[in-house]
Amino acid sequence: MLHRTTTSQKILYYTLLVLLALAILFPIYYMIMISLKLPKDIYRTPSLLPVNTTLKNYLDLFEKRDFFINIRNSLIVAAAATFVSVLFSSMAAYSLVRLRYLYRNWIGRLILFTYLTPSALLFIPLSVIIARLDLSNTLHGLVFIYLTFAAPLSTWLLMGYFKGIPVELEEQARVDGGTRFQAFYRILLPLSAPGMIAVSVFTFTAAWNEFLFALIFITSPKLQTVPVAISYLITGDVFRWGLIMAGAVSSAVPVMILYYLAQRFVVQGLAAGAVKG
């Protein structure tokens, strides 16, 4: 590390890195390559390099299978879940970090505990509760369910961010005659913008990718979100890999771009939350 790296060490490092890159990139490359291949070519002329590259799978997916409807459903659910979750958890995080009252630490711990509650445990009782609330097979039902995993983690991460912002700034604003709400709204929120963005991106991505709850609670094809719609393409007798991979690529690209734009904040946030929580 501090001593000089020898040439043989360098060769070792870069060989390992290249092998690692291959292991990571090959599945992604193959996914994209298959999505650009005609269905008959996938079986008849298997290859590692593109053959007769075509956008037919994508056209079929969006024109014949109305994939836009699934994308719209996913967008609605993910955006609504993000908005509600960030609103609720920023209020809760402010309360838990800045205000003093009875059982504060206890409530904070409970919120963290709800994050650790296994979703495999929750989906069964939730199916009964959601049916009772008349929310089965609705997109807003799904939004509520997504709060179960989004809100606790968001609160936890935002607590980390809020703790990192000096309380003196808000106190100053209040001495100058502002209300507590103004101090929160005008000072704390703008200063924690990176944290809010990270938490929003995290929630949006998690909701966009969520599979199990969407599979259980959405039964009508018109309300299916992207992951469920794609998984239904697998269940047939014939695997339409071209179509499936076109769907996989179309659903992965937007969230991967989003993730890369915000990953710096997300990783920092996780680390901060882990250490401070």
Place this chain on the structure above:
Amino acid sequence: MAQPNLTRGPRAARGGWLRLNQRQSEGLFGYILLAPIVVCLATLVVYPFFFAIYISFTNRMIGGQAEYIGLGNYLYLMRQPDFVASVRNTVVLVFFVQLIKLVLGLGIATLLNQPIRFRQFWRGLILLPWAMPAFVAFITWKLLLVPQGGAFNFILIELGLVNTHVEFLSSKALAMPSVITASVWRGFPFWVISFLAAMQTVPKELYEAAVLDGANAWARFRNVTLPSIRHIVLVVILVSTIWTTNSFEAVFLMTGGGPSNATLTFPVLAYYSLQSLQIGEAAAVSVALLPVFAVLALIIAVLLQREN
């Protein structure tokens, strides 16, 4: 820090039931801000949690009436080969996935912590599997492993290593290793990035001192790096073990639990039980998870406390 006219002035003293001192008003405001999230989580997590435990002791079916049957569901489950298989498979899957991710995570993070060029680029590259949706990752791995159109069989046959297709997903011996491989591929970046972030906070002086003492690379890793990042390692193991135990997509999308239960795990079995409308049984399947998580959380809590 509440409004001075509420707390001190004579008007506040005559304020009736809303007469709050500074601490009380702060507390009231605090509870109001907490109310939405507490109501949501109480309805959607805490209540279902206890409700799951309750229905696991009943013979409830969807739309039907529930009757208390004591440990009936559990006794029934223990005699089910499906359930026994799912316990074994979940333990095997989680153990190997976590072990491999731990070794890979520490190894790759150490590699990235060396003086290499374009570290940001490599770091971004490693994040790719983690940034992609889990269902996309596992569908892609299924594609890689299928006999017809799959890349691995194509490569093996072209290289002349095998004569016929290898049944990665539908042979009892290979299905579990295949699921483990895919799960590791998707999950390891989180470990690498977390460990790397922790390693970069280790003071350089510690390594300098170790080098002066004649410590070799392994000794430096064992005696300097590892103790310094132990806290993060424990947190990552805890969080990731909970994720992996809960993971539904890998098994459901790649093998559906097959061939003949060889890869059936807890969450997938619970899903199938729910599909067959036996809610009591399904709840018993997932409640059986609870002791596992309780023990896990306890171990980590004790370790973390010893740390402090």
